[in-house]
Amino acid sequence: MEDDYYSLLNLDRKCGEEEIKGAYRRQSRLFHPDRHCDANKESAELNFQKIKRAYEVLIDPQLRTIYDLYGVQGVESGQHLALYDMDRNKIKETFERIQRQKKEKEQEAATNPISHISVELDASGLCYSNRETYITELFNIPINSFVISQSVDAPLTESNRATVMCTAINNNDVATGLIQTHVRHTFSENTWLESGLTFGHGATVTLTGYRKLTKFLWSTFRSQCSRIEREYLQYSAGATLGCNIGDSTVIKAEISLDKTVKGVITKSWEKLRLYLSYQIGLENQVLSCQLIRPLKIGNPPDAQVECSAKYDLVEGIHIEYGASKQLTEYSRLAALVRIGYVSGVKLKLMLTRGQHSYRFDIMFSDVIEPVAVLYGTFIPVFVYSSLHWLVINPYLNKLKAEDIAAKSEELKTQLERAKEEAREAVTLMRPTYDRNVNVEQCKGGLVIVQAWYGVFGSANKLIDVTVPVQCLVSNSKLILPEHTKTGLVGFYDVSYGEDKQLAVKYRFRNIMHEVIIADGEPLKIPRQSHRIAQSASQSGS
Known part of the structure; x- marks a missing residue:
């Protein structure tokens, strides 16, 4: 110890x-x-x-900073000597870079499998069913769409990585599939270039790049060329210029060839994060505002609530509210309720476990109904409470007991x-x-x-x-x-x-x-x- x-x-x-x-x-x-x-x-x-x-x-200010970041091991090892002449901010920056590099090397040691499953359910029948047909509707909720994807990310050389992803889609009983490949070449920690090729409904070639221009400025670009059903070529491109103002503010300007311009401002405080964007184009304008409030609740004490409003010139006003909670070290559960004049009332449930994510979109009503809003608000609370008391708590208590037993013997x-x-x-x-x-x-x-x-x-x-x-x-x-x-x-x-x-x-x-x-x-x-x-x-x- x-x-x-x-x-x-x-x-x-x-x-x-x-x-x-x-x-x-x-x-x-x-x-x-x-x-x-x-x-x-x-x-x-x-x-x-x-x-x-x-x-x-x-x-000693330098040694104290190193101790705060690395602990006793960092101070006693030779690693701290290279950091000794730096100020506190530089030491912190260097430490975080070393940690990122260490994590990247660990990931490069093996392939990095990532999976995603997305399901869209139509539960609108529940809101309009009577007592006699409610149970029947509950067990006959149709699936509008189903998406499952699996990718493998592996290093080719020290500077090159390759990703292969396969996606299967079923949308209203129409099945399609995609195979995507990406190769990224890293020139330095400030520059990388990625090319991609997608087969499925036609073929698509993409080229994406990133460049850090100065200490605060960075830019990205993306170009895409698609051939759809052997008929014609479709081309699109866009670029982003971003500016990091300190550690808490990011300003971005996005421009694309479809003649849309988007400005984004992200601002973080200790207890609040703000996301504000405005997109203007020839046929549409979109204004979005999102507020996120981090909370310390439960164990682990990592949770957040959020609310957002979006005005779309075509689709009207949309409102979203919800929360997310860290369940275990590697698992997180999130729920969002979306209410809009065009989209109706929809609930989004998302579970992330390591590199694997599962999303369920449940449509309760295609119009704004109070009972649908009630369903969308209280179902996540019920799901979380059930998982918390029936699965998560027993699992965490078991892990804690095993850890205590192992550590007690070791110590x-x-x-x-x-x-x-x-x-x-x-x-x-x-x-x-x-x-x-x-x-x-x-x-x-x-x-x-x-x-x-x-x-x-x-x-x-x-x-x-x-x-x-x-x-x-x-x-x-x-x-x-x-x-x-x-x-x-x-x-x-x-x-x-x-x-x-x-x-x-x-x-x-x-x-x-x-x-x-x-x-x-x-x-x-x-x-x-x-x-x-x-x-x-x-x-x-």
Whole structure:
């Protein structure tokens, strides 16, 4: 288990230079080998070196940035030397590029299969059926179209990749198929060119390219030539010029030979994303606006809600609203309700699992009906709730139990070592603990009566941390930042994967207080709200 440098010094991750220096002075005085007898000198030296290394990394802006990005392994490896002279933004940019390259190399090691299934159902009969025919309509929902595609993406050389995709389409009982091939040549990380050939309903040749012009500007182009049923050639082409303004704003202008021009603005804030586009052509104009609000709900805490409005000169106004939720590490479920004067009411359900996606479009009504809107809104809630309680939760609990069992066995030796190091650290803290308690008692300050850390309800998963917590008291105050307490000196992870808590009973101004917090919560004491009612009333009497 890697040391957490912030926890070792009891620092918040946003701490400044003076806070780092102050924390190091306090901890180094506590564990300096010269302050301990020969019997404890070796243990003191071990803890002192940990504290010193944490200070050396966090006080150096470059090393601290590398540690924040790479962890201890990044700092200790030779990789950080190439980044040392860069500023924070450059280090972050380089790190992200290295990660992308690493991921690309992993993907190049084997083919990358991608599949997509799309089904369109016509459930409009449900909205108009009576009670007697409802069940019959439910089991006789027709399929208007069905699309299934499978592609394989594989490297040919270091600079060339090939993709082959086969697609089968059934639209109103008319079956067709397509075979598409694409070859991409990468000249550099700023330039690539891709050519494609499609067979099926005629033949189509495409040529696509990308070029990064400056740090902020980039462009793409696409040209296409199709021969349909041996009758005539159809040609189209278009280009896009984009500008990245910082990390949160993108502006694009798209021009095509069919005499349409489209402008797009994408703006991201911490809690909101905006997509705005306007397309103008000879026969039509389209204005679109989309808002996306990311949310932290459930586990994993990755979800979002979105709503959009679209005005089409030909088709009128369309409104969409919906949500998506990360189910597991590799799976995501999304639902969107589309309402329009021409399109009626349609529900889109999308499930993504790794590189495979499944989409179901359900038509509830070809006109706007309140009952159809009700169906489209509540069916996704029912589907998600059913999946969540019947499939996802049991599956995640099983994976968590298996991971805990595997990790617990793997970390058993490390746990014993951490337990012994914590015991030795507590021994070293005893003299400081005694002095601290005496000082605080004399002035009626903050005295930790008892502190426990671990899994409450299980006696063998709790450790007494009274001594290390008291040693963190300074000027009758105790401040623990918002991070796991496992990394604090004198603490250790008593049970991997389980939710842990910290319980502190303390005396301040001769009045008893008590507080219990979750492992990752911050703690600031003393607080009036921690007073024990019985002690307070006795004190008043």
